Amino acid sequence: MKLVIFNGSPRYKKSNSKILIEQFLIGYTRFCSETVPIHYLAKRNRKKEEKELFQNADTILVIFPLYTDSMPGIVKEFFENVIDTDIKTPKKIGFIVQSGFPEAIHSIYVERYLEKFAKRIKSDYLGTIIKGGVEGIQIMPKSMTKKLFRSFEILGEHFAKNEAFSPEINEILRKPFKMSPARIFLFKQLSKTGLTNFYWNSNLKKNNAFRNRFDKPFSKENFSTQ
Amino acid sequence: MNIVILNGDLKxxxxxxxxxxxxxxKEFQLNHRVQVFPLKEMNLHYCTGCWSCWWKTPGRCAINDDAEEIFKSIINADFFIFASPLIAGFTSSELKKITDRLIVLLHPYIEIRNEEFHHRKRYENYPDFGLVLEKETDTDKEDLEIVSDIYDRFAINFHCKKKFIKYIDHHKIEDIVYETCNI
Structure with a gap:
C-alpha cells in the first residue's frame, strides 16, 4: 500500500499530532519497510505537493486536533482542495482526531462528518480513531505517556499488517466517552483547590500573565476608555 | 439590535x-445596526494553536490582523450570523478560520457543563447566533444534520444558543429578519 499521512495540526512540527504519528510509525515500520511521506497542512505554500501526494496515494491517514468540536480551518481548506471531481482520490482514507478534553464525546460529531467526507470522495472509510486528553503530553513524565504511546505503536503495527485500524485499540483509546459521576465529583472537589487549573496557571505564571488572566480586552467598558 | 454577519463566501x-x-x-438596516465582515477579502490568518490568548496575553490573539475587529464586534453584538455556502459538506474554510480564533473570547479554565468538560466564560454575555447557508448540488439530509449538530456543539462551547439554520434557496429574507429579532 502506498500510505501518505497528512498532519493537520496548526502547530506544525511542535504538534502533539506529530508525536502520536511518530509512535504509530514505530509500530508501522516493523512490518512495512516502505517510507511513509508525511505532509504538514500547516505548510500552506505547498499546495501542489499536497495535491500530488493525495493523488498518488493508495491510502491516506489524516490526523488533526479538535478545534471547536470539528476540524481546524487548515484541514477544512485541505478538504476543499481535494474535493474536485478531476482529482484522483485514494482507495482508502482514515482519520485520527485528538483533543485536549479527555472525553471522546467532543469528537464524535466531526467523526460523522469524516465518514460522510470519505463517501463524498468515494474512498473506502477506514474509520476514525478518537483520543482525548492529549494536550500536555509533551510535558508529561514518560510514565504517564507510556500506555498511550504503546497503543499508537500497536495501532501502527496492526495498520501495516491489515491496512485497517485495530478495532480493539480504537475502543480503548476512545475511553472515557463521558466522565463518570465519580470523576465529575472528584473534579468538582479538586476545582475548589485550584488544582484543576494547574496546567493553565503554571503557564500563565511562567509568562508573567497570571494577574491578567481574567482580562476582558474587548468588553465595551474597556475600549470606550482607551 | 447590534447584528454581526460573518460572510464566509469563497467566491x-x-x-x-x-x-x-x-x-x-439591507433589510436588517431598516431597524438595526449591522456589521458585515467579508472574510475572504479581509486580512485574516489561521489559528496556530500557540495559546498566547490564554496564557501570554489573556484575551488577546498574538496574530496582528483584521480578526481583532471581529472579536470586538461579536462579543458586543446582540446576535451574529455564520453565513457560508456549504463546500465539501461543511461551511467554508474562511468561516472555520475565524471560528477557530474565537477561542480568544473564552477562558482556558475548565468547568463541567452537561456533565462534560468545557471552557468557562471570559465575558459576561455571549450572543446567540444563526446560520445562513447555501446547499451544494449533492447536499442531503445527513449533511444538514451533521452541520446542525456541529454548530449546536459550538453553541455549548460558546455559552450561547443556535437559533436557526436558513437556506438561501428555501427561506425568505423576511423570515431570517423575523427570527433574528423575535425568537
Whole structure:
C-alpha cells in the first residue's frame, strides 16, 4: 500500500499530532519497510505537493486536533482542495482526531462528518480513531505517556499488517466517552483547590500573565476608555 | 439590535450567496445596526494553536490582523450570523478560520457543563447566533444534520444558543429578519 499521512495540526512540527504519528510509525515500520511521506497542512505554500501526494496515494491517514468540536480551518481548506471531481482520490482514507478534553464525546460529531467526507470522495472509510486528553503530553513524565504511546505503536503495527485500524485499540483509546459521576465529583472537589487549573496557571505564571488572566480586552467598558 | 454577519463566501465575484446576504443586510438596516465582515477579502490568518490568548496575553490573539475587529464586534453584538455556502459538506474554510480564533473570547479554565468538560466564560454575555447557508448540488439530509449538530456543539462551547439554520434557496429574507429579532 502506498500510505501518505497528512498532519493537520496548526502547530506544525511542535504538534502533539506529530508525536502520536511518530509512535504509530514505530509500530508501522516493523512490518512495512516502505517510507511513509508525511505532509504538514500547516505548510500552506505547498499546495501542489499536497495535491500530488493525495493523488498518488493508495491510502491516506489524516490526523488533526479538535478545534471547536470539528476540524481546524487548515484541514477544512485541505478538504476543499481535494474535493474536485478531476482529482484522483485514494482507495482508502482514515482519520485520527485528538483533543485536549479527555472525553471522546467532543469528537464524535466531526467523526460523522469524516465518514460522510470519505463517501463524498468515494474512498473506502477506514474509520476514525478518537483520543482525548492529549494536550500536555509533551510535558508529561514518560510514565504517564507510556500506555498511550504503546497503543499508537500497536495501532501502527496492526495498520501495516491489515491496512485497517485495530478495532480493539480504537475502543480503548476512545475511553472515557463521558466522565463518570465519580470523576465529575472528584473534579468538582479538586476545582475548589485550584488544582484543576494547574496546567493553565503554571503557564500563565511562567509568562508573567497570571494577574491578567481574567482580562476582558474587548468588553465595551474597556475600549470606550482607551 | 447590534447584528454581526460573518460572510464566509469563497467566491471573489458577486455570487448569488453574497447578493442574498446583501439583501438581508439591507433589510436588517431598516431597524438595526449591522456589521458585515467579508472574510475572504479581509486580512485574516489561521489559528496556530500557540495559546498566547490564554496564557501570554489573556484575551488577546498574538496574530496582528483584521480578526481583532471581529472579536470586538461579536462579543458586543446582540446576535451574529455564520453565513457560508456549504463546500465539501461543511461551511467554508474562511468561516472555520475565524471560528477557530474565537477561542480568544473564552477562558482556558475548565468547568463541567452537561456533565462534560468545557471552557468557562471570559465575558459576561455571549450572543446567540444563526446560520445562513447555501446547499451544494449533492447536499442531503445527513449533511444538514451533521452541520446542525456541529454548530449546536459550538453553541455549548460558546455559552450561547443556535437559533436557526436558513437556506438561501428555501427561506425568505423576511423570515431570517423575523427570527433574528423575535425568537
Amino acid at each position: 471573489h465575484e458577486k455570487s448569488n450567496f453574497s447578493k442574498y446576504l446583501e439583501e438581508l443586510t
